Amino acid sequence: MSATDSAIERSRPARRLRLALLIGAAAVVGALLLARGITVVPDSEVANTDLAGNPTFEAKTYVDSLWASQVLPLVQDKAADIATVLDALGKDADAAGAKYGHRPKSGDGPWNFVVHGEAMIKTAETQLRHATLTVDVGGHDVVLQIGPVIFGTALRDALPFVSFDQVVNQIQFAQVSRELNDRATAAARAGLDVVKLVPGSRVGFAGAMSAGQPPQVTVLQLHPLAP
Amino acid sequence: MKLFHLAGAAAIALSVAGAAPAHADGGGKLIAIITASLNNPFFVQVATASEAEAKKLGYTTLVLSNDDDAAKQDQEIDSVIARKAVALILDNAGSDASIAAVEKAKAAGIPAFLVDREINKTGVAVAQIVSNNYQGATLGAQEFVKALGEKGRFVELVGREADVNAGVRSKGYHDVLDQYPDLKILDRQSANWVQTEAYTKMESILQAHPDLEGVIAGNDTMALGASAALQAAGKTKVYVVGLDGSNDARDAVLAGKMQATVLQPIAQIATMAVDEADQYLRTGSTGKPEKQLVDCALITKDNAAKLNNFVLSK
Numbered sequence: 439m440s441a442t443d444s445a446i447e448r449s450r451p452a453r454r455l456r457l458a459l460l461i462g463a464a465a466v467v468g469a470l471l472l473a474r475g476i477t478v479v480p481d482s483e484v485a486n487t488d489l490a491g492n493p494t495f496e497a498k499t500y501v502d503s504l505w506a507s508q509v510l511p512l513v514q515d516k517a518a519d520i521a522t523v524l525d526a527l528g529k530d531a532d533a534a535g536a537k538y539g540h541r542p543k544s545g546d547g548p549w550n551f552v553v554h555g556e557a558m559i560k561t562a563e564t565q566l567r568h569a570t571l572t573v574d575v576g577g578h579d580v581v582l583q584i585g586p587v588i589f590g591t592a593l594r595d596a597l598p599f600v601s602f603d604q605v606v607n608q609i610q611f612a613q614v615s616r617e618l619n620d621r622a623t624a625a626a627r628a629g630l631d632v633v634k635l636v637p638g639s640r641v642g643f644a645g646a647m648s649a650g651q652p653p654q655v656t657v658l659q660l661h662p663l664a665p
Numbered sequence: 666m667k668l669f670h671l672a673g674a675a676a677i678a679l680s681v682a683g684a685a686p687a688h689a690d691g692g693g694k695l696i697a698i699i700t701a702s703l704n705n706p707f708f709v710q711v712a713t714a715s716e717a718e719a720k721k722l723g724y725t726t727l728v729l730s731n732d733d734d735a736a737k738q739d740q741e742i743d744s745v746i747a748r749k750a751v752a753l754i755l756d757n758a759g760s761d762a763s764i765a766a767v768e769k770a771k772a773a774g775i776p777a778f779l780v781d782r783e784i785n786k787t788g789v790a791v792a793q794i795v796s797n798n799y800q801g802a803t804l805g806a807q808e809f810v811k812a813l814g815e816k817g818r819f820v821e822l823v824g825r826e827a828d829v830n831a832g833v834r835s836k837g838y839h840d841v842l843d844q845y846p847d848l849k850i851l852d853r854q855s856a857n858w859v860q861t862e863a864y865t866k867m868e869s870i871l872q873a874h875p876d877l878e879g880v881i882a883g884n885d886t887m888a889l890g891a892s893a894a895l896q897a898a899g900k901t902k903v904y905v906v907g908l909d910g911s912n913d914a915r916d917a918v919l920a921g922k923m924q925a926t927v928l929q930p931i932a933q934i935a936t937m938a939v940d941e942a943d944q945y946l947r948t949g950s951t952g953k954p955e956k957q958l959v960d961c962a963l964i965t966k967d968n969a970a971k972l973n974n975f976v977l978s979k
Contacts, residue, residue: 567844608833612836616840
């Protein structure tokens with residue numbers, strides 16, 4: 439047997455071993471995919487890619503996965519009374535935040551709160567793109583943002599199940615906020631006649647508030663109250 | 666491995682020291698601070714604020730400037746290693762070009778704490794603390810829209826296209842501005858962050874669009890250049906918005922030559938980086954995620970007087 443032959447002889451089992459390893463690895467990967475519940479998506483539904491070929495982040499899909507299952511229940515079940523929160527903020531902002539609010543760990547921004555309340559409209563700027571109602575909550579001026587343009591990220595930052603770690607960069611994190619704000623506005627304005635929102639009338643509302651001066655609420659639910 | 670040794674040594678030192686105060690226990694060890702070009706007050710503040718905090722905590726400091734030059738930065742990392750610094754505070758010279766430099770420091774057992782600019786890799790630096798450029802840009806754009814009454818014709822000056830922050834800020838601007846159908850963009854040009862370039866660009870833009878009502882710029886130096894060109898042309902009613910929060914922009918806001926700027930709290934960021942370095946050296950952990958965003962603040966006539974050297978007093 440020549441040196442070459444023996445090399446081939448040795449390589450055959452090696453090749454078989456490699457093949458076996460490959461099949462084994464493929465099986466493991468397949469099992470992992472199944473175990474982690476990863477869905478195979480047809481090409482037509484694959485997300486768009488950016489210039490570098492990386493899949494672009496689909497904020498809409500992400501928010502779709504949260505809106506009905508987590509965001510709405512949070513507002514429905516966990517919203518704090520806005521007057522109570524404002525009083526607590528006046529005494530000790532951090533204590534109020536810890537008790538009623540949420541603040542993203544990756545940042546140092548203001549506390550954010552999921553709130554509900556009823557209040558009288560003091561001024562209404564309903565014809566602007568950034569439409570607002572300034573209402574009186576127990577002597578505090580609060581700005582209700584009713585869209586279509588919403589300033590700030592109060593809604594995103596009030597959600598304990600959304601964090602910067604879940605996305606790649608600040609642009610994507612911003613897209614999540616924008617998508618959440620758009621949905622909040624759509625929900626708040628559904629069936630609403632904004633012309634009726636005039637100073638002196640009363641509204642009931644729910645949404646997310648950031649503890650600024652004045653406090654601003656990204657409104658998710660809004661309805662006029664009987665005088 | 667060396668990192669673990671370092672952390673272990675710090676932990677032992679801490680336990681031996683026992684009741685030593687939590688602060689001022691730097692024991693004269695060296696913290697290296699590398700900032701970008703010292704021609705810009707913003708980068709000077711990176712050095713000044715981190716040096717002050719390091720000294721307060723009992724460390725000695727070595728302050729260097731990379732002049733936005735990755736090759737120079739690389740040599741500086743070598744001397745930081747040779748000087749046996751215990752930590753590195755870095756405003757880096759390029760998000761890709763600096764990865765190797767930070768890796769080299771890490772391999773030499775020097776933990777890096779990045780400020781202001783990110784690198785395009787995680788797990789190399791211990792911390793990357795940057796201002797939330799996107800959030801800051803949206804604040805500036807919101808004020809711009811308010812000043813214009815939600816309608817009007819405007820021009821955008823963009824920073825150096827190769828710099829990530831130029832794109833992030835422009836995106837922040839447009840995510841707000843594009844929601845207003847009555848706002849019309851007349852022109853969008855890069856002035857590379859540079860004041861003189863913004864001045865000449867603005868002069869020629871004015872020839873084509875003498876009716877413009879607003880200029881939104883990716884940083885303060887470009888906003889100041891545009892503002893100067895507008896003043897020279899007698900266009901004193903044009904709203905100009907910048908971003909950074911420099912003292913020059915503050916003065917322009919107070920004088921009514923700029924509508925607003927947005928403060929990047931770089932002094933706070935630099936201080937945070939040193940505090941986290943100190944905590945890391947003492948305990949082996951900063952207790953924070955690697956990537957940290959610090960919110961920017963809107964500066965208008967109402968609060969500009971409280972702004973000095975990138976710090977907004979309460």
